[in-house]
Amino acid sequence: MAKVFTGKDGRLLLDGIEQVKVTNWSLTGNLEMLETTSLGDNQRTYTPGVQEFSGSATLLYYNDGAGRNDASTVLRKVLRVDGITEGDTVNMRLRLLEGATNHDVRLTTYITSVSFGASVGDVSSAQVDFQGTGALLEVTV
Amino acid sequence: MGIYLGNIGNIEIARKSDGSPKESLVNPSDVNASRNRFSFDFDESYLIAGDLVEFTTTDATSLDFISSAGWADGIVRSSGNWYIFIDELGGIRLYNNFDDSLEGSTAGLVPLVAITRNIPIAVTVRDRDTRLLASVTDYELNTNRETVDITTLSDEYRQQYSSLITGSGSITAQWDYVDEGGREPIHYLMQLVLRTEIGSNFHGKFYIKSANFNPSGGTFSDTQSNDALWWEFDAIVTNSATSFATTDIIVSQIDFITTGAIRLRALTTGGRKLLQENGDPFILEQGGYSLLEGNELP
Numbered sequence: 001m002a003k004v005f006t007g008k009d010g011r012l013l014l015d016g017i018e019q020v021k022v023t024n025w026s027l028t029g030n031l032e033m034l035e036t037t038s039l040g041d042n043q044r045t046y047t048p049g050v051q052e053f054s055g056s057a058t059l060l061y062y063n064d065g066a067g068r069n070d071a072s073t074v075l076r077k078v079l080r081v082d083g084i085t086e087g088d089t090v091n092m093r094l095r096l097l098e099g100a101t102n103h104d105v106r107l108t109t110y111i112t113s114v115s116f117g118a119s120v121g122d123v124s125s126a127q128v129d130f131q132g133t134g135a136l137l138e139v140t141v
Numbered sequence: 142m143g144i145y146l147g148n149i150g151n152i153e154i155a156r157k158s159d160g161s162p163k164e165s166l167v168n169p170s171d172v173n174a175s176r177n178r179f180s181f182d183f184d185e186s187y188l189i190a191g192d193l194v195e196f197t198t199t200d201a202t203s204l205d206f207i208s209s210a211g212w213a214d215g216i217v218r219s220s221g222n223w224y225i226f227i228d229e230l231g232g233i234r235l236y237n238n239f240d241d242s243l244e245g246s247t248a249g250l251v252p253l254v255a256i257t258r259n260i261p262i263a264v265t266v267r268d269r270d271t272r273l274l275a276s277v278t279d280y281e282l283n284t285n286r287e288t289v290d291i292t293t294l295s296d297e298y299r300q301q302y303s304s305l306i307t308g309s310g311s312i313t314a315q316w317d318y319v320d321e322g323g324r325e326p327i328h329y330l331m332q333l334v335l336r337t338e339i340g341s342n343f344h345g346k347f348y349i350k351s352a353n354f355n356p357s358g359g360t361f362s363d364t365q366s367n368d369a370l371w372w373e374f375d376a377i378v379t380n381s382a383t384s385f386a387t388t389d390i391i392v393s394q395i396d397f398i399t400t401g402a403i404r405l406r407a408l409t410t411g412g413r414k415l416l417q418e419n420g421d422p423f424i425l426e427q428g429g430y431s432l433l434e435g436n437e438l439p
Contacts, residue, residue: 010294022294060291097295121304123289 053132
């Protein structure tokens with residue numbers, strides 16, 4: 001059956017917990033290409049180098065009835081009084097839902113940048129950038 | 142269910158400023174006692190004919206350039222309120238009456254006397270009186286509630302969150318610059334858009350239905366005739382346009398935006414007035430020094 005995916009099908013999970021009030025997420029995968037062109041070649045040639053994954057997400061700064069605030073949890077990955085250690089990774093799962101089928105990309109990340117604020121006439125939200133480390137853990141897209 | 146026509150509405154406005162005083166100096170050469178006009182250093186668009194202006198000396202001396210005949214009790218004091226007229230040379234004439242101040246006529250003109258010293262003064266435009274806006278043919282008021290889209294991933298329907306309220310509108314009136322009925326001519330709002338330093342604010346009461354007004358059209362029950370319903374808000378004049386055509390009445394259109402709260406008020410019972418012990422009403426003196434607010438004397 002034909003299926004067009006929209007934001008309605010999107011989900012974001014951090015450490016296995018589905019985040020609420022996410023307005024967008026994006027993921028970028030890069031492959032570094034190493035040039036292998038040599039003298040006598042008529043066309044440039046390349047060989048694959050190192051892969052890199054990074055992305056961003058925006059969460060409304062929102063307290064649900066039980067006091068849960070996912071934006072706050074993510075913000076505190078970077079806004080903290082103690083330093084960041086090697087073990088402060090976040091298991092991130094970016095999902096598009098198709099009925100009972102999940103189209104996922106799962107990777108280990110560091111939260112590299114967070115920003116939030118308040119402005120007149122707008123809802124407060126947290127913008128989060130993340131950097132993948134290591135290979136992707138799961139790909140079902 | 143009644144039928145209400147536009148002729149049951151009207152507009153009241155109160156002149157308004159940001160309340161900040163302007164300090165200056167009245168020199169002996171600034172006072173022309175023979176013509177009863179004076180001046181001080183101010184931008185010509187700072188004051189508008191018909192403004193109720195409070196003059197106060199900043200060194201606690203008396204306003205000697207204003208004759209004792211211009212004071213309600215005949216005693217020259219350090220502070221007083223008068224309506225003003227600005228002549229073509231930027232000179233100021235003082236009046237005890239609003240209508241006279243619009244015309245700048247000799248009637249009601251407060252006499253001045255020559256001075257021999259510099260008098261430091263602070264000038265404040267007061268916002269005491271509310272007046273009907275004259276010759277209004279139509280008005281329009283739009284109120285708008287902004288919304289913020291808070292739709293998130295996985296939502297099936299868009300979700301909106303209430304945000305800020307804004308208002309704007311326009312007034313159309315036949316142009317006039319004087320009015321003998323104590324009403325505010327549209328010319329004031331045309332001047333207001335050009336006012337410098339203290340802005341072009343006014344306080345408005347835009348009536349959907351005026352109290353105690355029985356128009357020829359429409360139907361009202363006895364209990365409805367004294368009802369009044371109106372919008373009340375502060376506004377800033379943003380645009381003024383006047384059209385001239387050889388066969389038409391000169392018409393001015395004023396555009397404005399609201400600032401601060403917009404209230405839709407209703408008065409459905411008779412107004413109650415504070416009375417004196419003997420049952421007489423309190424009377425607000427319009428001229429000279431006396432005010433029932435601010436820094437009045439005991």
